[in-house]
Amino acid sequence: MPQTPSIDPDEVAKFSAMAAEWWDPKGKFRPLHKFNPVRLGFIRDTLVEHFGLDGTQRKPLKGLRILDIGCGGGLVSEPMARLGASVTGVDASEANIKTALTHAREAGLDIDYRCGTAEGLIEGGEEPFDAVLNLEVVEHVADPGQFLRDTASLVRPGGMTITATLNRTPKAFALAIVGAEYVMRWLPPGTHEFAKFLRPEEVSGPLEAAGLVADAPQGVSFNPLSDQWKLSSDTKVNYMIVARRPE
Ligand SMILES: C[S@@+](CC[C@H](N)C(=O)[O-])C[C@H]1O[C@@H](n2cnc3c(N)ncnc32)[C@H](O)[C@@H]1O
Numbered sequence: 001m002p003q004t005p006s007i008d009p010d011e012v013a014k015f016s017a018m019a020a021e022w023w024d025p026k027g028k029f030r031p032l033h034k035f036n037p038v039r040l041g042f043i044r045d046t047l048v049e050h051f052g053l054d055g056t057q058r059k060p061l062k063g064l065r066i067l068d069i070g071c072g073g074g075l076v077s078e079p080m081a082r083l084g085a086s087v088t089g090v091d092a093s094e095a096n097i098k099t100a101l102t103h104a105r106e107a108g109l110d111i112d113y114r115c116g117t118a119e120g121l122i123e124g125g126e127e128p129f130d131a132v133l134n135l136e137v138v139e140h141v142a143d144p145g146q147f148l149r150d151t152a153s154l155v156r157p158g159g160m161t162i163t164a165t166l167n168r169t170p171k172a173f174a175l176a177i178v179g180a181e182y183v184m185r186w187l188p189p190g191t192h193e194f195a196k197f198l199r200p201e202e203v204s205g206p207l208e209a210a211g212l213v214a215d216a217p218q219g220v221s222f223n224p225l226s227d228q229w230k231l232s233s234d235t236k237v238n239y240m241i242v243a244r245r246p247e
């Protein structure tokens with residue numbers, strides 16, 4: 001594990017211990033698999049609109065350079081590559097990167113996976129990206145403000161970033177921790193720490209401090225009747241924020 005400021009070693013160890021399960025839709029990452037179609041649709045549509053791409057093409061993201069920071073096993077990196085993007089997937093856990101590499105190789109996808117961090121990319125003089133995806137990571141890092149400013153600085157002028165996380169509200173405590181971890185057992189107890197959840201302004205603030213302009217948050221909600229996630233106006237539990245760097 002690289003020793004740099006954004007890493008909380010206990011958090012990264014927790015994900016490393018589950019590394020073999022990333023691609024098991026019934027395993028410990030079941031919630032992310034269930035959640036994936038709605039966030040992928042939102043990401044695709046947002047990128048197509050922002051960059052003025054042709055959404056009817058089979059590979060509409062062709063030509064875009066995307067960073068998936070905290071990519072885990074590659075649940076988002078792979079679909080982005082299939083849509084034509086040139087994807088760099090970075091994760092602090094070596095075990096996750098191994099899982100991601102093996103899975104992409106078996107799928108015949110060429111993804112630039114690296115074990116590392118946002119601050120490591122900056123120190124290494126990485127060229128800024130068209131888009132940076134920061135999905136379900138900021139609630140697991142040591143210093144969220146610095147991490148958000150770092151991810152923002154990896155966005156090129158005219159580019160954008162999408163951040164997804166959990167809100168720090170009583171409803172999120174009830175659903176994402178008590179419900180998902182202790183009642184439904186969708187996630188291993190201890191996966192999330194309530195104090196590390198972020199209010200939308202705690203995400204947009206650091207992004208804007210780093211020169212981006214943030215949209216209003218987009219809520220994502222689970223409907224127990226249909227057993228599905230959908231975009232919603234309710235940002236009290238899961239939400240995503242799009243932020244753009246002016247030209
Ligand atoms: C909940 S998972 C999300 C994975 C992926 N983004 C997804 O949504 O499918 C959080 C990931 O963040 C990684 N991580 C934690 N701290 C990190 C850091 N400082 N830099 C990069 N990755 C980190 C963990 O190893 C883990 O794979």
Ligand SMILES: [Mg+2]
Binds near residue numbers: 136137139
């Ligand atoms: Mg999480």
